[in-house]
Amino acid sequence: MKKYSVVHFLTMSVATGALVASCSSAKTQPTEDNNKHSPNFIILFADDLGYGDLACYGHPTIKTPNLDKMASEGIRLTSFYVAAPSCTPSRASLLTGRLPMRTGLPRVIGPEASIGLPASEITIAEALKEKRYATMCIGKWHLGDQEKFNPVNNGFDEYYGLLYSNDMQPPWVNTDKPLALYHNTEAIEHPVIQQTLTKRYTEWGTKFIRTHADKPFFLYLAYSMPHVPIFASDEFKGHSRAGEYGDVIEEIDWSVGQILATLKELGLDERTMVVFSSDNGPWQEMPDRMFGNDSVQPWDCGNTAGLRGHKHLTFDGGQRVPGIFRWPGTIPAGQVSADMASTLDIFPTLLSLADISIPEDRVIDGVNIIDFLEGKTPSPVHQFYFYRHEMLQAYRRDSWKLRYLPNEKNPEKSTLQLFNMDSDPYEMYNRAKEFPEKVEEMTRTMSDFDEQLRESLQ
Structure with a gap:
């Protein structure tokens, strides 16, 4: 079975992060x-x-x-x-x-x-x-x-x-x-x-x-x-x-x-x-x-x-x-x-x-x-990771939730959605373009966590 990770789709360097204690x-x-x-x-x-x-x-x-x-x-x-x-x-x-x-x-x-x-x-x-x-x-x-x-x-x-x-x-x-x-x-x-x-x-x-x-x-x-x-x-x-x-x-x-x-x-x-x-x-x-x-x-x-x-x-x-x-x-x-x-x-x-x-x-x-x-x-x-099967698809930190939508055939066309869960609990309004720095920071955290979890399972 082929397993896809956040790292597989996101083209960014993985920063050093602390895994859950x-x-x-x-x-x-x-x-x-x-x-x-x-x-x-x-x-x-x-x-x-x-x-x-x-x-x-x-x-x-x-x-x-x-x-x-x-x-x-x-x-x-x-x-x-x-x-x-x-x-x-x-x-x-x-x-x-x-x-x-x-x-x-x-x-x-x-x-x-x-x-x-x-x-x-x-x-x-x-x-x-x-x-x-x-x-x-x-x-x-x-x-x-x-x-x-x-x-x-x-x-x-x-x-x-x-x-x-x-x-x-x-x-x-x-x-x-x-x-x-x-x-x-x-x-x-x-x-x-x-x-x-x-x-x-x-x-x-x-x-x-x-x-x-x-x-x-x-x-x-x-x-x-x-x-x-x-x-x-x-x-x-x-x-x-x-x-x-x-x-x-x-x-x-x-x-x-x-x-x-x-x-x-x-x-x-x-x-x-x-x-x-x-x-x-x-x-x-x-x-x-x-x-x-x-x-x-x-x-x-x-x-x-x-x-x-x-x-x-x-x-x-x-x-x-x-x-x-x-x-x-x-x-x-x-x-x-x-x-x-x-x-x-x-x-x-x-x-x-x-x-x-x-x-x-x-x-x-x-x-x-x-x-x-x-x-x-x-x-x-203060944070929660949303896995579906082997893939980390979303990450919530306090009021913000980042959801990653992968395009498995064409990774560069993958999209990100950012929602404010306090003002928009129904996840209707994507605010990723409004907060690019928050998207980048949360994406990096999400990627770091997923990378380290997978390494711990080897």
Whole structure:
């Protein structure tokens, strides 16, 4: 496979630049946990949910009272990014705090893929084992379907869910491997009854919380929806004015409400950080393969609240997603911030809160954002790199975003776009000609970073 880098297309010298500070260690060995009051962590991760799909992010007809309440009880981020505009690389980065290129998973992988999350990578779940956290993964994994890549071999005590996307079966994907529901490494249901997946994921999640209420736990609940084909349970069919897609989102909102109600019932609210986000933007402009029968329609997708682009693109519509953090007594309620942060920051933040050292034998691209979440400081995140597959396509620094549009056949005709993301979050007005020095400086930074990242992988 031919890989194109920023350096391949830009005709400029590469200045010496500092790579993101190297951090952390090899896989940790469990030690006796002397702090029984270490915080619990729950990550609720939707699939293909758009920036504008929740009421608290502006949707006019989808009702999400539980997520709206969660946002009002914590902080709602309006410039929150994922590390890639598609499933596999985004999820690898969430769990490791590292850009997809570093994890070896810059592209989506399918059934029976020969690759998956490398054993050398340290997941949040593996790191938390140093403090003897109970860990569970529920829902979509999509980091390899071979047994060695299974969640139970990546730090999770238990797994219940689908090993990849719910469309990775005929007629949408040409594969002989049946889509199955797994418990740990055993397939327990085929064909999968997708109408009840969200409900069953929720039941397993609340059961896990109840079982481990007396010790620190980490729950990673990755919904299979609203990735197409979309399904809602009978209780939510016809529930939303926004049609079937709205039904799916409102059932996810119900699920979030059940998780939060369980925490409150058990007196765990003030001991538990809960995060809600999505793996990438909505899957608009789906390929023809998705319309082989009447079960998927072009409108079975979310919206970006006007952000340009969608899933698979490095415009903000592909990588800016809802980011809601709730932790009563620690994260002040009622906060809304346009400061940047990303899913890369979750790994170092959770480890720091658990009093676990950040690995020092590898680059961790995220940073600890707890002081920002607590309202003590502005966000420490001032720049973000937008990779699609192996190519660095865009770079944001504070309010400015530079997006590089390569012409692979004729590099000298490649163009640059410069947007002010504070005044023009919809990336409508290219101001590159107005600020040539800023374009040159940001292009050089972008090139330096990409060059050094590639050198570190050799």
